[in-house]
Amino acid sequence: MTDTSPSGGSLPAGFTATVANIGIKDTSDDIVVIAADSDCAAAGVFTKSLFAGPSVVVSREHLVDGSARGMVVISKNANVANGPEGLADAREVVDMTADLIGADSNAILIASTGVIGRRYPMDRVRAGIAGLAVPTATTTVDDCARGIMTTDTVPKTARAKIVTDDGGAVTVVGIAKGVGMIEPDMATMIAVILTDAEVDAPTLREVFTSVVDETFNCVSVDSDTSTSDTAVVLASGRSGRVSPDDLRSALLEVCTSLTRQIAADGEGAETLIEVKVDGARDIRQARRVAKSIVNSPLVKTAVHGADPNWGRVAMAIGKCSDETDIDPDRVVIRFGSDEVFPRQVGPDDLERLSEYLRGDEVLIHVSLGAGQAVGTVWGCDLTDGYVRINADYTT
Numbered sequence: 001m002t003d004t005s006p007s008g009g010s011l012p013a014g015f016t017a018t019v020a021n022i023g024i025k026d027t028s029d030d031i032v033v034i035a036a037d038s039d040c041a042a043a044g045v046f047t048k049s050l051f052a053g054p055s056v057v058v059s060r061e062h063l064v065d066g067s068a069r070g071m072v073v074i075s076k077n078a079n080v081a082n083g084p085e086g087l088a089d090a091r092e093v094v095d096m097t098a099d100l101i102g103a104d105s106n107a108i109l110i111a112s113t114g115v116i117g118r119r120y121p122m123d124r125v126r127a128g129i130a131g132l133a134v135p136t137a138t139t140t141v142d143d144c145a146r147g148i149m150t151t152d153t154v155p156k157t158a159r160a161k162i163v164t165d166d167g168g169a170v171t172v173v174g175i176a177k178g179v180g181m182i183e184p185d186m187a188t189m190i191a192v193i194l195t196d197a198e199v200d201a202p203t204l205r206e207v208f209t210s211v212v213d214e215t216f217n218c219v220s221v222d223s224d225t226s227t228s229d230t231a232v233v234l235a236s237g238r239s240g241r242v243s244p245d246d247l248r249s250a251l252l253e254v255c256t257s258l259t260r261q262i263a264a265d266g267e268g269a270e271t272l273i274e275v276k277v278d279g280a281r282d283i284r285q286a287r288r289v290a291k292s293i294v295n296s297p298l299v300k301t302a303v304h305g306a307d308p309n310w311g312r313v314a315m316a317i318g319k320c321s322d323e324t325d326i327d328p329d330r331v332v333i334r335f336g337s338d339e340v341f342p343r344q345v346g347p348d349d350l351e352r353l354s355e356y357l358r359g360d361e362v363l364i365h366v367s368l369g370a371g372q373a374v375g376t377v378w379g380c381d382l383t384d385g386y387v388r389i390n391a392d393y394t395t
Helices: 052-062 083-101 122-130 141-147 201-214 244-264 285-292 299-304 310-318 347-357 386-391
Strands: 003-006 015-020 031-046 069-073 108-113 156-163 168-175 190-195 230-235 272-280 332-336 337-340 361-367 373-378
Touching: 003 337, 031 052, 031 141, 031 201, 031 337, 052 083, 052 108, 052 230, 069 083, 069 190, 069 230, 083 108, 083 122, 083 244, 108 190, 108 230, 141 156, 156 244, 168 244, 168 310, 190 244, 201 230, 201 244, 244 272, 244 373, 272 285, 272 299, 285 299, 285 310, 285 361, 299 310, 310 332, 310 337, 310 361, 332 347, 337 347
Parallel strands: 069 108, 190 230, 272 361
Antiparallel strands: 003 156, 015 031, 031 069, 031 230, 156 168, 168 190, 272 373, 332 337, 332 361
């Protein structure tokens, strides 16, 4: 069984960390090193971008055997599209991290996030890592979450507990960052999940991949897939074995929470949008239609303006034109629990619907009448703040 616990706090048993500023861009923390006290079962899911960065390339290589000893995350510089030099820089960072925690370089994972096309400032990186404190148990989950932020406005953490049959407890903790360039084709910008559960690598990989598909693959801020998307899970095994079902439940709880936090903190966002599509032929169709809705600039701006223009939702469904088993005559569209199509919305309904759309969270619920499958995705409204943040991103 699982039991929700407050996010933040201490790392799961078997993990330590250090967080610091090494001068990547400004004076905020920009490096996080997480270390396990022994080899862990590990799994990862990464971007499908053709411009995948060196961090993704190296981490994929190091996860082939399903184990890891630690991870380094550098924020505010993605180190992408820098040729052989960028790849060499990433490997050097991994080597220095391995020396810091006393591990083999092949057991270290790496993630980076930030501006594309700029190499790490390696003189500062070398000096910074050389001066890092050895990871300790006093470093908190919140510390780690702050250290991986870029344009995030808040750190993103989540925690779940699995109560074992003998009265013990296994912890699952997650941190994530990402508020822009998010239409994952695997996961999100960066997510690191730690657990002290004992689990073999093949089981962990299977469970984690399915959870990622249901959570991080179902969030979209702006329909753009990053070059650096990385989601990783490490399991220290320090607190005992749990069933795959219980582990999946806890991972799903943590990753769903992080997914919602990412959507709510989308660049410039003021409203979390949840789109639920049921009555679909299969899960692929449900998610495709839901993504079409949540990615529509017209739907996003309607939510931002508290304009209950359900016609924009109908448009977003209709442009999935090769889903020929969707019959408009069977479709039902709702804002929250209020049906807006095919029921006719009258003048008396508009103020109530507008008030609903002014809330911090908005549910758009569509029933397709084509089957039994259900899919849910998360996104956010589109504001002038998003435009300003990204217009000025590198200047």
